[in-house]
Amino acid sequence: FNHSRVPPSLTLSLHNFIFAPVISQLLKSLCHTGCFSLLTQLKWTVSANLCRVQILIQRENGSMEKELEELRRSRPKPQDGGDFTLSDCFYFTRRGIESIVEDEVTQRFSSEELVSWNLLTRTNNNFHYISLKLTLVYGLGVFVRYCILTPLRMLLACIGLTWLVFGTTAVGxxxxxxxxxWLSEWVHVMCFRICARGLSATIRYHNPENKPRKGGICVANxxxxxxxVILCNDGGYAMVGQVHGGLMGIIQRAMVRSCPHVWFERAEMKDRHLVTKRLKDHVNDKTKLPILIFPEGTCINNTSVMMFKKGSFEIGGTIYPVAMKYNPKFGDAFWNSSKYSMVSYLLRMMTSWAIVCDVWYMPAMHQKEEEDAIQFANRVKSAIAHQGGLVDLQWDGGLKRAKVKAAFKEQQQKQYSSMVVGDDSNSNSD
Known part of the structure; x- marks a missing residue:
């Protein structure tokens, strides 16, 4: 079994539903062997006699040495160390083609693919045939969503945002x-609950005994x-984030009048020390609300968790991890900021069926003595990914808008050159 050829997601079509449990047990057995890790539950869709199974799989990234050794297995390795074989070209060619077809980074910046159509036009890319009955149901759904739900949702959202702006300004x-x-927290929570109703948000909070406490830092995917809105619907937070323009900018300027939120320009490197100092002062004051931070620094499509920035873990204090998982069947909550503005994104949310989300409050975590900030961030990220059933990736979410750094390319080149040169580098240096 060559697990290096297993795609990141599998869709199995079974014409006999009886064999579904057998396939499930087989996949679980493969997971226990260490070939790959099963990160989400099986998604079953039964239509007539057809059972469709979608399963999200994360392969263990095989090292360059192991994969090249597999290609060279038919050729004995010289005793004097490294060497070059023509078959090495196949490894780099295959990895390049895999990255072009479907790499594990850029697909995290687009909407998650659905197993079955959820009767929304925006997700009807792969479902071309619609029966007469389904067409009638779809037409009824369009009428309900656009003519009944959307006006009510827009009214609630306007009430919530208006009260947030005026309420926080008055408290300021x-x-x-x-x-x-107390008034600031009360206004924030009440306004966010009204806005959550405006999105028809259905939220399930798990393990409320682990909710973030004052003087701590809440980190979430x-x-x-x-x-x-989802998190503040259950309690108040002091927020940290990038300054936005437009509608989001108006809301940010109003909120900071009543609560010590920290807004900053990400492009201004000179402000980082000032931001860190403000965060440390906030954490040291145990009477202030917990800080809410999203260490990824950008929006991911809720299928994975990408690299956490270490700055959030250099502040000190108690870290309260929170895992969030949206159900894409009722509406895609992912915001593709390069494609949609804030207003158009909110309109898409209001014309969806609903926003269904699970929130897991996880036990508090502290940095160990032998850990640095990067190791601590990776440990927290892995815990969040495991709890939410998400893929744990080491890539930087900043790759959404930036090119790959030259250091990553040089690292791969040095790794391969050390394999080719082998021990000769040591002898030449002597």
């Missing part, structure tokens, strides 16, 4: 005191701006 005129902090 009060002197700093416990009353101001990032899918869209409504992550804030």
């Amino acid at each position: 005129f009060l002197p700093n005191s416990r009353v101001k902090s 990032h899918t869209s701006p409504i992550d804030i």
